[in-house]
Every structure is written in structure tokens, then in C-alpha cells.
Amino acid sequence: MAATLVSLPALPERWAAEKDFKSVGKLTKDSATQRTIEPVGPHFLAHARRARHKRTFSEDDR
């Protein structure tokens, strides 16, 4: 992949969007599968910290 030279396409002439951003699609539930991350390693610890803080956040808000 890295070897092929690629570049972004030029903007089509008539392309226009508010604030230059057009939302076309989105991810739905079908775009993902529930899987289990292994609770191991430094990056998992960071993930767990984020996940758990968010929970206590919303609990605090109530």
C-alpha cells in the first residue's frame, strides 16, 4: 500500500456544502460486532480508566 503514490482528488467544480462538510452516511449497529478486548497491557489500562470515569461521571450527574 505504502508504495503506491496516491493523492486526494481535486474538488469537483460544483461541489458545495455548508461549512464545507457533507454528512452522507453513518455507522449503525450493524457496522459493529460486540467483542471482548483482552484486559492486558498499558493501553487497556488507559481504556479502562476512560470507560470507568465516564460511568462515575453520569452516576454523579444524576
Next chain:
Amino acid sequence: MSETKPQKPGPAPGDRAAIGITFGNSNSSIAVTVDDKAEVVANEDGDRQIPTILSYIDGEEYYGQQAKAFLVRNPKNTIAYFRDFLGKDFKSIDPTHNHASVHPQDVDGTVAFTVKDKAGEDDEPSTLPVSEVSTRYIRRLVTAASEYLGKKVTSAVITVPTNFTDKQKAALVAAANAADLEVLQLISEPVAAVLAYDARPEAEIKDKIVVVAELGGTRSDVAVVASRGGLYTILATAHDYEFAGAALDKILIDHFAKEFMKRHPGADPRENARSLAKLKLESEATKKALSIGNNASFSIESLSEGIDFASTINRLRYETIARNVLEGFNRLVESVVKKAGLDVLDVDEVILSGGTSHTPRIATNLGSIFPSSTTILAPATILTAINPSELLARGAALQASLIQEYEAEDIDQSIHAAVTTVPHITNAIGVVSVSESGDEVFVPVVLPDTAVPARRTVYVAAPKAGGDVLVKIAEGNTHIKVTKPEPKQAAKPNGNSKAAKVEDADDSDADESDFSEDEEDEEEKREKVWNIGATLAEAAIRGVKKGGKVEVTINVGADLGVTITTREVGAKGGVRGVL
């Protein structure tokens, strides 16, 4: 542990001395971390691979290498190959490997071993549940580690195979607790191996697919792991009890037993328990020597009926007679890649772990089923490979050092399913670019099987002249494109392609006979190709300067909401949008 019964309270975090342990059917290891570097520790006998064996003589308990040596002289009081029986019903165990040592026995449906573990003439033999055997063995490991550290080891992270059931895990934790050892966490073997590699200072955290082949003495376990931003997700696993180190020992046992019988017609040494035990030990030693050298000797004093036996074998011969077993590892690895829904072209690294992974032929055989872009991490294929016998204990020690300062309750909460089970996107998300020839090309940014929340950034060149550019974000996935070699017949008529000429010159005198050979010679070409799927968003970056680059960051939230930010590298502002 969320899935096991609560342990009795362990020491406060500040009072812990924590190590990593791998507890295998054949061998165990202990590891510590010093200045964030993990090292496997030798026990008092100088062994880093400590046979998982206990032996009793005159009331004295031996473990490790000493106990293994007693398989010849004292098999009736030597307990080996018991780890896999922990937490299992008697009726579900496979005692294949226990023929030459104490046989497991059925005590009310559970597994036990009877040994004479006390010195007194009148003392009755003891019937020890497998949990007690494990406790005694773990106690010896902990003592060895405590001696090394100069303080009492209180806690450990222990590795377990990916198919260990909750019941087996609970039994292991209980057995460790009974040895006065707090289990901080049980971690799965393949992930311990990946962690050991990722913890090297020179390692960079990349998104990659890793196959971990844990090849031991009595079993081989293979896993496909998606490593995404340092988070590990197991995509598929396979377990095999046929293709493992013991099968290779068996090849050498049979080989040398036959040679012995050729020289000394008569009794088959394999039919005498003691001779067989000697054959087994020496075969294993010879096998290990063949991992390093091209020749190895084999010699046993008084193999059978008082006759000494000495012989040699070279590696090529060994690889020939062991070919079936050696190739079995390939099939196992291929099957699990397939089970994960992947192709060998998707695999970035293969980590060879476990004692049997020292075998050069296994590593080179695996190299032949993967493309050259796949790194095979084994001593035979890469100089900087970590000793495969040390990966698991190292990974466990690293994890122990990461979590030892947390309260047990915090650890339990963090490894709970509420934290670990999260959506993983099935397709990639990337940027649609164009190649020099004007074709659309998908540049993946967030790869399939990435756990969310996740954030990734790429830099893509703008057209050489600069100007206004389109940043089109789409989903993508891959397919394998197979290009069949052009049949020679067809190539000839239209004449004079260089390739055809060279080939003609090559087999000038074999024109009629080379028909079928050709098809084998020219292999079909297989490549991984990205398909561009549904468009998610478009953004415009205006007035990019000549030779400029555009930065695109895709952030997928826990709720699968996508935020895109993009701007010219070095410029202010930019565009941000939410899906």
C-alpha cells in the same frame, strides 16, 4: 476476577511483591520486572524452564528438573502433566501423558494422585487432589522467586490457555491462594506473548494482525489477535493435542529404539517402562540439540538388558522422519486464520511461543505459508526474536508490574465485561484517494476489528498543483485478488514478450515434457485489494498549497458516532463534521 469466587483478601498494594508465572503441563516459569524490563528468573537449580513435576523420595519433595530425572528411577512417586486436570471432572480428562508417572485416579469424580510423600515405613501413601498437587508445586515456584527477590512474593499474574473454563480458572486461583499467593489476574497466553513483544523499547504500537502459536509439550494453541492501538482482541483460537513436542519426542524414541533393535535383536526397549523413560528423556534432549546444531548425539547407559547405546542423528534426517508432525503445525495455523475469516495476506506477524517453537523447521515451514510481508518471530527466522520459552512469563510479569499498585477491587472492576466488551467496527473507515493512473484507491484509516472508542490520523498528499481538494470518507473492506499466470500457449502466438523469451531459453530442450511443470512453476499471484464501500462524508479543503498534505482524523465514539476533522498540514482552521 469477575468470573471466579472472590479470593481471600490479599496484601495492600503497597505491601505486594508481584511476579509473573506461566504454569504449563510440561514446564513453568517465573519472571520479575526490573526497571520495567521483564526477566525470567532461574530457580535454585539454575533452570528457567522448570518442569511441572513433583517427586517424593523418603518423604523429601523434589520439583522441577530434579523431579523430572526421577521419572526413570521413581515414577510411582512422581506426578507429572497435571495442570490441565485442575478444575476438571475425572471423566473429562485425557491421561495419555501420565502413563510413565503416577496415574490420575477418580476420587468422587474428581482427579487425584496417590504418592508416598512421607518418610515413615508405616506411613500410608497420600491421595492428593490435583488442586493440592498444584498448590505444592506453585509453592515451590513462589519460594524460588522469593529467594531470588530476597523478599516474600505475595502476588502474581498467571497465564492460562484461551480455552481454560471459568471452573478451571477458579480452581487455579484457589490452588494459588492455598499456596499463600494472591492472584492479581489470570491473562490469556497469546496476549501475554504479544505483550512481551510490544513492551520492548524499540516496539512501536501499530495496528496489526498477529497470529500467536503457543507450541508446548502436550498441546499447541494458536490464536489470531487483532492488535489495535495497543488493545488486543482475540478473533479466533484453535487447540490441538496431537501436534506438540511430545509427538516429536515420539518420533525420536521410535527411531532410536528401532536402531537399537537392529544392533541388538531382541527385546524392544519401548516395552520396558524404565527403558522407555530413558528413551523419552534422551530423545527430548536430542531434539533440543537439533534446534541449535546440525548434528546431535543420543546416548543412554544401560538402555536395555544392561546394554549401552550411543548414536547420532542429523537435522535433515530428523526433519524427514518428523515431517508429518512438523507439517501439522502449518495446518493448525492455517485453520485458525481461516476461522478468523482472514487470509494469510492479512497477517502481519506470527509470534512463535512455547518450547517447541525453538524448532527451526517449524518456523521456516510457517514462513512458507505466509507472504514475505509477514514477520515470523522465532529464533530461527529473526535474530531479535525473544526466547519463545520465556514469552508467557515475561508477559505475565509485565502485566503484574502494571497492575500491582491497584486495589484488588479496582482490578476486578476494570476487567469486568462491562469494560471489556465493546463494539468493534466490521469494515474499515478510510479516505478515498486517486492513484497516478486516476483510479480510486482506498486509504484505510481505522481498520476492521478496531474496538471503539478509537481515533486514528492519516496524512494524504494533495494533488501536486495544490488547490481545492475533496476529502471523501468511506467504509471499505478487502478481497483477495488472484491473478492466474498467463498460460504459456496463449503467450506464444502474440509473440515476443520478454518473459516468454527468457523462459524458452531456460528449458530449451524440454519442450514437450514441461507442460505440467509450468503450472507449478509460475505461481498465481495473490494480493489484498481494498474495495470502496458506502460513503460516509465529504469535506472540502480549499486552497492547498503546491506539494501540500492534508491531515485527516477519524474518531469513532463508543456509540459509533463518527467525528471527522481535516485540515491542510501546517494550516490553521480546517473542517470538522459529525456523523
